[in-house]
Amino acid sequence: MTSTPFDALVIGSGQAGPSLAVRLAEHGWRTALVERGELGGTCVNNGCTPTKTLVASARAAWVAKHAADFGVRIAGEVSIDYAAVHARMMTVVQGSRDGLGHWIAGTANLSLVHGEARFVGADSVQVGEQVLQAPRIFLNVGARPVVPDWVAASGVPYLTSESLMGLRELPSHLVILGAGYISLEYAQVYARFGSQVTIIEHGNRLLPREDDEVAATVKAVLERDGVRFMIGANATALERDGTGVALVVDGQRVGGSHVLVAIGRRPNVEALDLARAGVTCDAHGIVQVDEQLRTSVPGIWALGDVNGRGAFTHTSYNDYEIVAANLLDGDPRRVGDRVPAYALYTDPPLARIGMSRAAARQSGKRVLVGHLPMSRVGRARERGETDGFLEALVDADTQRILGATLLGIEADEAVHCLLDVMSAGLPYTAISRTMHIHPTVSELIPTMLQSLKPLE
Numbered sequence: 001m002t003s004t005p006f007d008a009l010v011i012g013s014g015q016a017g018p019s020l021a022v023r024l025a026e027h028g029w030r031t032a033l034v035e036r037g038e039l040g041g042t043c044v045n046n047g048c049t050p051t052k053t054l055v056a057s058a059r060a061a062w063v064a065k066h067a068a069d070f071g072v073r074i075a076g077e078v079s080i081d082y083a084a085v086h087a088r089m090m091t092v093v094q095g096s097r098d099g100l101g102h103w104i105a106g107t108a109n110l111s112l113v114h115g116e117a118r119f120v121g122a123d124s125v126q127v128g129e130q131v132l133q134a135p136r137i138f139l140n141v142g143a144r145p146v147v148p149d150w151v152a153a154s155g156v157p158y159l160t161s162e163s164l165m166g167l168r169e170l171p172s173h174l175v176i177l178g179a180g181y182i183s184l185e186y187a188q189v190y191a192r193f194g195s196q197v198t199i200i201e202h203g204n205r206l207l208p209r210e211d212d213e214v215a216a217t218v219k220a221v222l223e224r225d226g227v228r229f230m231i232g233a234n235a236t237a238l239e240r241d242g243t244g245v246a247l248v249v250d251g252q253r254v255g256g257s258h259v260l261v262a263i264g265r266r267p268n269v270e271a272l273d274l275a276r277a278g279v280t281c282d283a284h285g286i287v288q289v290d291e292q293l294r295t296s297v298p299g300i301w302a303l304g305d306v307n308g309r310g311a312f313t314h315t316s317y318n319d320y321e322i323v324a325a326n327l328l329d330g331d332p333r334r335v336g337d338r339v340p341a342y343a344l345y346t347d348p349p350l351a352r353i354g355m356s357r358a359a360a361r362q363s364g365k366r367v368l369v370g371h372l373p374m375s376r377v378g379r380a381r382e383r384g385e386t387d388g389f390l391e392a393l394v395d396a397d398t399q400r401i402l403g404a405t406l407l408g409i410e411a412d413e414a415v416h417c418l419l420d421v422m423s424a425g426l427p428y429t430a431i432s433r434t435m436h437i438h439p440t441v442s443e444l445i446p447t448m449l450q451s452l453k454p455l456e
């Protein structure tokens with residue numbers, strides 16, 4: 001087998017891979033980008049892009065069904081054309097894939113290689129019948145849904161966030177295992193499309209990483225949309241139930257038309273045969289990296305979900321920026337420089353940055369909290385959507401913002417003023433003394449910060 005030399009290999013076209021490959025190629029390095037599936041990885045093909053397109057359709061359904069509350073009459077019944085919803089989603093997904101394809105094809109020095117990469121040495125991978133060799137290899141191979149053995153071995157059809165993309169009919173009753181990010185976004189989407197939705201969570205509440213008030217508010221919002229929760233419930237078997245399926249939960253059968261497994265994700269490392277290169281990963285398959293995303297083997301880096309330093313599109317893209325800055329710009333950026341940040345796209349959304357209340361209590365710091373219900377936000381009252389709250393945590397000694405939780409309309413956008421001040425290391429007064437525009441959600445963030453009290 002002949003070996004083709006490159007200056008750099010990027011394995012996986014996730015949220016770091018394409019940008020990094022283009023940057024390296026523009027730097028003048030002969031670069032290969034290896035992808036075994038569709039361009040764009042999880043985010044484009046079965047993650048952010050399709051889910052947020054469905055969230056938009058579900059929002060349109062909700063607005064149409066509640067139009068009368070706003071004095072708008074819609075003659076006749078509001079109904080869902082799921083084929084059209086699906087087609088719209090695939091148009092947006094295809095547009096993103098095509099955009100990436102044109103970008104890569106139009107970049108000099110960059111070759112796209114279709115196929116699955118497997119290490120055959122610390123500086124070479126095999127893809128089909130060819131071996132690609134380079135002194136620098138970047139892993140951006142992402143993660144996939146975890147499926148319990150008792151589900152996989154049942155012989156009964158089940159859905160994951162990947163196979164759900166192929167679903168062409170609206171489930172009459174979607175039973176979801178797990179109550180994390182994937183579950184809650186899909187639960188609300190399908191409930192708003194008119195499906196019955198039941199969530200089975202084995203923990204003692206939904207969203208185990210969030211504070212109690214967040215979990216309770218999100219649960220109440222979803223219940224109002226018709227979602228049924230079984231919390232602290234243990235599912236142990238999947239069976240056929242007539243034309244549908246049933247989970248056996250604490251000895252009781254919970255039947256539905258479809259079951260979606262959403263209990264977490266694990267890195268795609270098996271196919272890489274990392275041992276051949278000597279790259280170390282932990283028992284969960286997470287590739288061990290340092291602050292500049294170097295693995296245990298010089299010349300091999302790991303970016304995105306596979307390195308366990310974040311499991312979001314923006315963390316993966318930020319990984320690309322860190323690697324490129326260190327390698328090409330002489331700028332020693334580090335993972336620790338970034339403030340943890342993410343959003344959950346239920347409606348209304350949850351935006352989280354930095355510490356939660358629970359983490360702040362454990363930090364040993366003297367913590368102040370500002371808290372304001374969304375019912376105090378004029379913009380929310382005008383829209384008739386007052387669920388949620390604005391909250392920020394401040395270090396009483398340094399005046400620095402430690403974290404924030406915004407749950408409410410426009411929270412995913414409004415949170416960025418807090419994030420930028422936190423990232424810049426400025427005191428909270430940089431916001432609390434700033435005049436914000438009326439009527440916005442952000443307008444009430446200075447007000448919330450003017451009412452800080454000790455965190456109990």
Ligand SMILES: Cc1cc2nc3c(=O)[nH]c(=O)nc-3n(C[C@H](O)[C@H](O)[C@H](O)COP(=O)(O)OP(=O)(O)OC[C@H]3O[C@@H](n4cnc5c(N)ncnc54)[C@H](O)[C@@H]3O)c2cc1C
Pocket residue numbers: 011012013014015016017034035036037038039040041042043044046047048051115116117118140141142143161182268271272303304305306311312313314315316345
């Ligand atoms: C339903 C869902 C909704 C989500 N919503 C959001 C959201 O709203 N916001 C957000 O920030 N994040 C969201 N995420 C998470 C986000 O999609 C991921 O964190 C993001 O895609 C980063 O992934 P990545 O860059 O690590 O790689 P991925 O995007 O997973 O891509 C990895 C690529 O590597 C390829 N690959 C793997 N192994 C090999 C190999 N051996 N050879 C060749 N190619 C290989 C795969 O085919 C894939 O294309 C969501 C995820 C899911 C599942």
Ligand SMILES: NC(=O)c1ccc[n+]([C@@H]2O[C@H](COP(=O)([O-])OP(=O)(O)OC[C@H]3O[C@@H](n4cnc5c(N)ncnc54)[C@H](O)[C@@H]3O)[C@@H](O)[C@H]2O)c1
Pocket residue numbers: 148177178179180181182183185200201202203206207208235262263264265310311312342343344345
């Ligand atoms: N808006 C976003 O940014 C977004 C949206 C969706 C997914 N994601 C990414 O995808 C990742 C994975 O999402 P996820 O929802 O699959 O996982 P998750 O880790 O967020 O949630 C899994 C849930 O399943 C529960 N669970 C685990 N095993 C179970 C079992 N056997 N029975 C019942 N419940 C069980 C857990 O207690 C937890 O509540 C997220 O962590 C995130 O990184 C992000």
